[in-house]
Amino acid sequence: MIHLLYTVIFAEMALILLLLFKTPLRKLIILTFDRIKRGRGPVVVKTIGTTVFVVLLSSIYSLVNIQRRSEDGAVLNPTDQVLASKHLLEASLMGFVLFLSLMIDRLHHYIRELRLLRKTMETAKKQNRGFEDGKTTSGEEVKALGEEIAALKAKIKTLESESESKGKELKGAQGETEALRKQSDGFLMEYDRLLEDNRNLRNQLESIGHSPEGKKGM
Numbered sequence: 001m002i003h004l005l006y007t008v009i010f011a012e013m014a015l016i017l018l019l020l021f022k023t024p025l026r027k028l029i030i031l032t033f034d035r036i037k038r039g040r041g042p043v044v045v046k047t048i049g050t051t052v053f054v055v056l057l058s059s060i061y062s063l064v065n066i067q068r069r070s071e072d073g074a075v076l077n078p079t080d081q082v083l084a085s086k087h088l089l090e091a092s093l094m095g096f097v098l099f100l101s102l103m104i105d106r107l108h109h110y111i112r113e114l115r116l117l118r119k120t121m122e123t124a125k126k127q128n129r130g131f132e133d134g135k136t137t138s139g140e141e142v143k144a145l146g147e148e149i150a151a152l153k154a155k156i157k158t159l160e161s162e163s164e165s166k167g168k169e170l171k172g173a174q175g176e177t178e179a180l181r182k183q184s185d186g187f188l189m190e191y192d193r194l195l196e197d198n199r200n201l202r203n204q205l206e207s208i209g210h211s212p213e214g215k216k217g218m
Contacts, residue, residue: 081201085198
């Protein structure tokens with residue numbers, strides 16, 4: 001299960017990088033997410049997320065039970081120590097998977113909002129340019145056109161400020177992605193350390209199991 005979680009994490013990180021940078025695959029990914037969010041797609045995604053969350057709670061519950069036994073004064077055997085380390089790593093990875101899934105959903109939402117804002121800005125600018133290049137009309141019509149142009153300019157400024165804020169959010173998401181990559185490297189190192197501890201514990205258990213037989217032979 002741990003290998004599967006690492007595969008999902010790396011796949012999600014690759015999706016985040018593809019969404020952050022403007023590449024030919026970015027448009028394809030956005031179109032795919034748009035189709036997934038239609039029909040029964042959201043129900044399937046929520047079902048998978050709920051299942052992962054329930055398994056996460058189960059790992060946390062098992063870890064808490066093992067820690068309670070140690071707090072009651074009982075000495076944990078090597079098997080319990082390995083199980084506690086495994087549950088901790090699984091819970092951390094599943095939480096990381098859920099966090100990356102949420103980030104992917106938010107990135108897709110922000111990118112789609114930015115595209116809509118840009119289209120609205122282009123339409124408003126074309127309308128503004130058409131009004132400014134239009135023929136001279138009567139006094140009342142000129143006054144009405146002037147008010148409409150002023151409203152369009154105010155709308156353009158608002159849309160530009162919103163576009164700038166969305167751009168800053170995307171830059172912040174890129175920084176978070178780099179931090180998450182470093183955290184994933186830390187998880188990999190922790191996983192290697194846990195494997196080494198597990199191997200050492202097994203060797204100790206085997207040596208303990210063979211020691212009575214050696215004494216009997218003597």
